[in-house]
Amino acid sequence: MALSIADLPKEDLFGPGHAGCGGCGAAVAGRQAMKALGSRTIVTIPASCMATLGGSNLKTTWQSPFYHTLFEMAPAVSSGIRAALEAQGIEDVNVVSWAGDAGTADIGFQSLTGAAERNEHMIHVCYDNEMYMNTGGQTGSQTPMYAITSNMTKGKTIKKKNMLAIMEAHGIDYVASASIAYPLDLIAKFKKAIEKPGFSYIHILAPCHRGWQIPPEKTIEFARLAVESGLFELYEVEDGNRTRNYEPPFIPVENYLLPQGRFKNLTQEAIQGIQTSVNKHYGRGE
Ligand SMILES: Cc1ncc(C[n+]2csc(CCOP(=O)(O)OP(=O)(O)O)c2C)c(N)n1
DSSP states (O other), X not given: OOOOGGGSOSSOSBOSSOSSOTTOHHHHHHHHHHHHHOSSXXXXXXXXXXXXXXXXXXXXXXXXXXXXXXXXXXXXXXXXXXHHHHHTTOOSOEEEEEEEHIIIIITTHHHHXXXXXXXXXXXXXXXXXXXXXXXXXXXXXXXXXXXXXXXXXXXXXXXXXXXXXHHHTTTOSEEEEEETTOHHHHHHHHHHHHHOSSEEEEEEEOOXXXXXXXXXXXXXXXXXXXXXTTSSOOEEEETTEEEEOOOOOOOOHHHHHTTSGGGTXXXXXXXXXXXXXXXXXXXXXX
């Protein structure tokens, strides 16, 4: 049966009172995910906005243990925590590494691929804001082509690396994409991941209004436009079976791209190229 809002716990185990920017997409993702994960969860977070906004010194907004790791190693630390829990016979704790796109796809990739290869009993979350935001919005492998960043001021010249496909290729228990604009879908995916005996990977599109150069109150709206245009597909892979969770209405990609300041250099030719690749991906006519 489909999940409904009435099924969700009222308590918030992440926020309010976090130290992030108003309109932070990553914080919304944390709040939504914790509705499924619950307080019997240990979260490891590498260097990122989420590490900072989740608390520092004696304050934390996570209502569950949260461990700030070095940049390269959240999945390795999670693996160690799972081993320690197992050694103590503790089975009712979710172990989650929660990283930004750099902590997942770039600087953190070696520990992620190792933990996935071992099919560790854990969930890795990539909250993808498509830039290195905690250090000022630099380009990474998850930055889309053409996006302007603080170190590529004319726009990125290479394509976004497909992390979901890379993680699927590990043959892990569960792979899913999610968006903060579709909270019930996101929460249902966390509920599924908790039940898996091995490794789950959840990739959440979580816009950053500063990097994307959009109004802060439009974070959710842009997370939705990405999905509605078909540029960010909601799907999951279980036991090798791929399911699309939402059929987008296919609004034109330019409705999503052009209002964002980071795409202000987009040419009509580039927009057409992006639209063509979306059409091709979904098997739609030109
Ligand atoms: C080994 C290492 N290199 C660089 C840094 C500096 N650093 C801290 S956070 C960060 C960017 C993190 O980007 P991402 O993982 O995408 O998360 P976001 O900041 O966007 O939330 C960088 C480069 C560091 N702490 N450690």
